[in-house]
Amino acid sequence: xxxxxxxxxxxxxxxxxxxxxxxxxxxxxxxxxxxxxxxxxxxxxxxxxxxxxxxxxxxxxxxxxxxxxxxxxxxxxxxxxxxxxxxxxxxxxxxxxxxxxxxxxxxxxxxxxxxxxxxxxxxxxxxxxxxxxxxxxxxxxxxxxxxxxxxxxxxxxxxxxxxxxxxxxxxxxxxxxxx
Numbered sequence: 001x002x003x004x005x006x007x008x009x010x011x012x013x014x015x016x017x018x019x020x021x022x023x024x025x026x027x028x029x030x031x032x033x034x035x036x037x038x039x040x041x042x043x044x045x046x047x048x049x050x051x052x053x054x055x056x057x058x059x060x061x062x063x064x065x066x067x068x069x070x071x072x073x074x075x076x077x078x079x080x081x082x083x084x085x086x087x088x089x090x091x092x093x094x095x096x097x098x099x100x101x102x103x104x105x106x107x108x109x110x111x112x113x114x115x116x117x118x119x120x121x122x123x124x125x126x127x128x129x130x131x132x133x134x135x136x137x138x139x140x141x142x143x144x145x146x147x148x149x150x151x152x153x154x155x156x157x158x159x160x161x162x163x164x165x166x167x168x169x170x171x172x173x174x175x176x177x178x179x
Contacts, residue, residue: 004116007109008062009071012049016060019067020045023100032138033098035163061097061113068104071097071117076131084131084171093127110141114148118174129175135160135167142170150174 024040
């Protein structure tokens with residue numbers, strides 16, 4: 001468990017299946033995460049988000065003890081390192097997140113969440129770099145990430161299939177090139 005002020009980040013449990021499915025069937029959330037053509041039933045959530053293994057950590061984000069979102073963080077595989085140019089760098093992590101409770105959008109909660117996770121990955125895990133690849137059209141998320149110290153590393157044309165369209169993304173990095 002990771003705690004920072006009103007934020008708590010904890011592993012997803014069976015008790016979270018219904019709330020994750022609620023968020024992952026909300027068209028406002030899916031517009032930015034997964035796609036409105038990819039709603040997640042409780043069975044799909046259970047299969048995709050409850051598989052805790054040594055590498056990927058799937059977590060629920062709570063704000064004042066209320067579940068409001070999701071974050072996952074994971075060490076890059078050798079294949080992903082090769083694709084992103086980190087082949088010689090150990091301890092590079094990726095992360096993805098969303099705020100599922102839309103009443104918490106535009107209130108600085110995402111910035112607080114990303115800052116908290118970056119601090120944890122750098123201090124506790126020893127991450128040398130952290131990367132994300134948001135769609136270029138997700139300007140609110142990109143502003144949040146830049147506020148947290150991420151920098152645009154490269155433009156990724158047609159990088160992610162989202163709602164039947166190959167979307168452009170940015171490869172954002174925190175860490176390695178800042179030293």
